[in-house]
Amino acid sequence: MRNALRVLVGLLVTWAAVSAAAAQDLPRGEIVADVRCAADPTQGYALYVPSSYTPGRGWSLLMGFHPAARGRAIVEKYRAAAEAYGYIVAASNNSRNGEGAVSAHAVSAMSADLATRFAIDPARVYLTGMSGGARIAMQVALGKNRIAGVIASSAGYPDARPRAFVPFAVFGTAGTDDFNYSEMRQLERALKTAHRLVIFVGGHTLPPDAVAMDAIEWMELQAMSSGLRPRDEALVVRLFEKREQAIAAAGPSAAAVHLLRELAADFKGLRDVAAAAARGEALAKQKDVKAALTRERADDDAEMRLVDQIATLEAGLRSDDQAMESLSQLRDLLARLWKQANSEADSAERGRARRVLRVITMGASERVQHAEYLKLLQQYRLPGTGRGAPTAST
Numbered sequence: 001m002r003n004a005l006r007v008l009v010g011l012l013v014t015w016a017a018v019s020a021a022a023a024q025d026l027p028r029g030e031i032v033a034d035v036r037c038a039a040d041p042t043q044g045y046a047l048y049v050p051s052s053y054t055p056g057r058g059w060s061l062l063m064g065f066h067p068a069a070r071g072r073a074i075v076e077k078y079r080a081a082a083e084a085y086g087y088i089v090a091a092s093n094n095s096r097n098g099e100g101a102v103s104a105h106a107v108s109a110m111s112a113d114l115a116t117r118f119a120i121d122p123a124r125v126y127l128t129g130m131s132g133g134a135r136i137a138m139q140v141a142l143g144k145n146r147i148a149g150v151i152a153s154s155a156g157y158p159d160a161r162p163r164a165f166v167p168f169a170v171f172g173t174a175g176t177d178d179f180n181y182s183e184m185r186q187l188e189r190a191l192k193t194a195h196r197l198v199i200f201v202g203g204h205t206l207p208p209d210a211v212a213m214d215a216i217e218w219m220e221l222q223a224m225s226s227g228l229r230p231r232d233e234a235l236v237v238r239l240f241e242k243r244e245q246a247i248a249a250a251g252p253s254a255a256a257v258h259l260l261r262e263l264a265a266d267f268k269g270l271r272d273v274a275a276a277a278a279r280g281e282a283l284a285k286q287k288d289v290k291a292a293l294t295r296e297r298a299d300d301d302a303e304m305r306l307v308d309q310i311a312t313l314e315a316g317l318r319s320d321d322q323a324m325e326s327l328s329q330l331r332d333l334l335a336r337l338w339k340q341a342n343s344e345a346d347s348a349e350r351g352r353a354r355r356v357l358r359v360i361t362m363g364a365s366e367r368v369q370h371a372e373y374l375k376l377l378q379q380y381r382l383p384g385t386g387r388g389a390p391t392a393s394t
Contacts, residue, residue, distance in 0.1 A: 026117070028053050031079060033072050034093055038116065043109035046071035048079050048089040049118070058121030062151075062216075063110065064091030065103065065133030074128065077206050081216035087126075090114055097132035107140060123228050124148055126219060130206050131155045131180070141168050148228060151215045152187075154180050154204050162190030169194040169222040171215045175202035176351055179358035182303045189300075194222055196262055204358075217242075221266050236270050243267075254292040257284045299348045303356065309333075310360050317370040327373055334380045341382060357382050 026032060029051030037043040053059065062082065064074035074091035082089045095106035114120065127137035128151035139158040141147040149169035156172065157163065160183055170191060174184040176199060188197035196218055198211050207215070217239055223229040224236070243263045250256035260280030264273040283289055310333065316326030340353035361381040364374055 029083070031072065031075055035090075035113070037109045037113040039112060040109045042094075043106060043113075044071075044093045045090045045110045045113075046075040046093060048075045048082050050083050050086050050088070052086065053088070053118075055119045058119050058124070060085070060087045060124035060126065061114065061118070061120045062087050062089045062126045062128055063114070063137075064089065064127070065095045065106075065129035065136040066091060067097040067130060067132035069093050069096040073206065074130065074133075077209070077212050078128070078216065080209065081213045084213075085216050085220055087216065088114070088118055088120070091128075095133065095136060103136050107136070122146065124223065126150065128215075129153065129155075131204065142166065149219045149222060151212075151219075152184075153206055154178050154184070156180075156183055156187040162186050164190055164192045166191070166193055169219060171195070171218050172197040173207040173211055173215070174199055175205060176200070177203040177354050177358075179204055179355055179362060181355050182300070182307060182359075185300050186304065194225075194265075196266070218266065221270065225266075225269050231270070236267070240267055240271055252283060252286065252289060254289055254296055256280075257289060257293060295348075299352065303352045306352070306356055307359060310356070314360075314368050314373075317368055317373055323370070327370070327376075330373060331376060334376060338380050354382060 026035065026047065026049060028049045030048075032047040034044045035047045037045075050059075062078060064071065064078070066074050069092065071091035071093040075089050078087070078089050081087065090110060092103075092106040092110050094109075095103040123146070125145075125147055126149045127141055127147055129135070129137035130153045132155065134150075134152040134155040135158045137150050138152060138156060141150045142157070144167075147168045149171065151171045151173070153173045154175070170187070170193075172184050172187060172195070174181045174197070178184070181199070184197060184199075188195060198207065198214060200208055200211055202208070206212075220229070220235065221239060224231050240263070243259065243266075247256055247259045247263070250259055257280050260276050260283065264277035264280065267273050267276075284293060310330070313326045313330050313333070316322035317330075319326075334357075337353040337357050340349050341357055343350045357380055361377045364377050368374065
């Protein structure tokens with residue numbers, strides 16, 4: 001991957017000066033399922049070019065990576081936002097979970113091809129990915145590639161290690177039943193630079209269309225705040241009112257506190273946010289809301305401790321002295337989680353149990369080689385368990 005990152009650095013520096021005459025006859029306003037890279041026909045990507053595209057100026061670019069090389073799925077998800085806000089969207093049909101060299105090749109080939117075909121604004125290059133694809137996007141962005149922002153869905157950094165500061169904006173998404181939910185919450189809690197995390201009802205998947213639109217709109221706000229695009233007062237007002245409507249719909253709740261704090265952070269310098277910030281802090285002090293915020297934090301901490309506990313017990317399986325006791329504790333723990341995960345009543349405990357079961361049953365054979373434990377995990381495997389946890393292959 002490092003070689004691919006170095007190639008991408010050079011391309012981003014020169015994109016602004018590249019002639020867009022090589023865009024050829026690729027259609028505007030419709031998805032092209034597979035564009036073959038001119039210099040390397042073994043590589044291809046799905047593409048969407050806004051109907052208003054002309055080569056007379058630099059355009060924002062969103063490059064995407066899917067864990068199963070389904071580039072079209074990424075492009076379809078961001079098509080509406082791309083048309084509305086003038087983004088070229090390209091997503092690799094080669095990059096996938098597995099050997100890192102495959103994705104490295106895809107990154108360099110797709111970047112080179114886009115650079116020769118389109119007029120790209122080098123200051124407005126964004127990356128996105130789903131699960132292992134999000135880790136690819138994050139790894140490229142962390143490689144000092146002048147990336148403006150990353151939309152990370154259902155996974156974060158390649159090493160899953162939270163950072164306090166990154167040189168690009170981060171919009172994260174995760175489902176309530178996503179086995180990487182806890183990782184994304186940790187990512188959000190650690191970051192001090194521009195970021196936002198949206199949790200939706202669902203599993204380990206791309207976000208709903210409305211959240212995809214929110215992600216691009218949030219990047220537009222970040223671009224205006226940082227001077228990467230001219231301020232558009234009408235857009236600022238419209239997006240501010242959209243947020244206010246969401247806050248009103250949330251009522252006096254912990255969710256409203258988060259929305260008010262996000263509004264104050266996202267519109268700082270673009271609108272007077274003092275009143276919104278004050279509303280958020282006043283609401284956070286209300287007894288019931290304060291209790292909900294405390295419970296929310298405690299739930300997150302409990303989930304992280306539970307995953308750490310299981311990791312410690314799994315490590316004990318490798319010790320002759322501890323293996324029997326570790327297996328016994330894991331058996332009891334799995335039985336309790338299974339019961340909670342299959343409860344009819346929706347609750348924080350049920351959601352936590354489902355996510356943790358998916359975390360530990362996914363990719364278990366890469367972590368442990370204890371045959372009896374692996375057989376036990378199969379017994380407690382929930383439907384929908386897939387890849388994407390922070391292992392070497394994702």
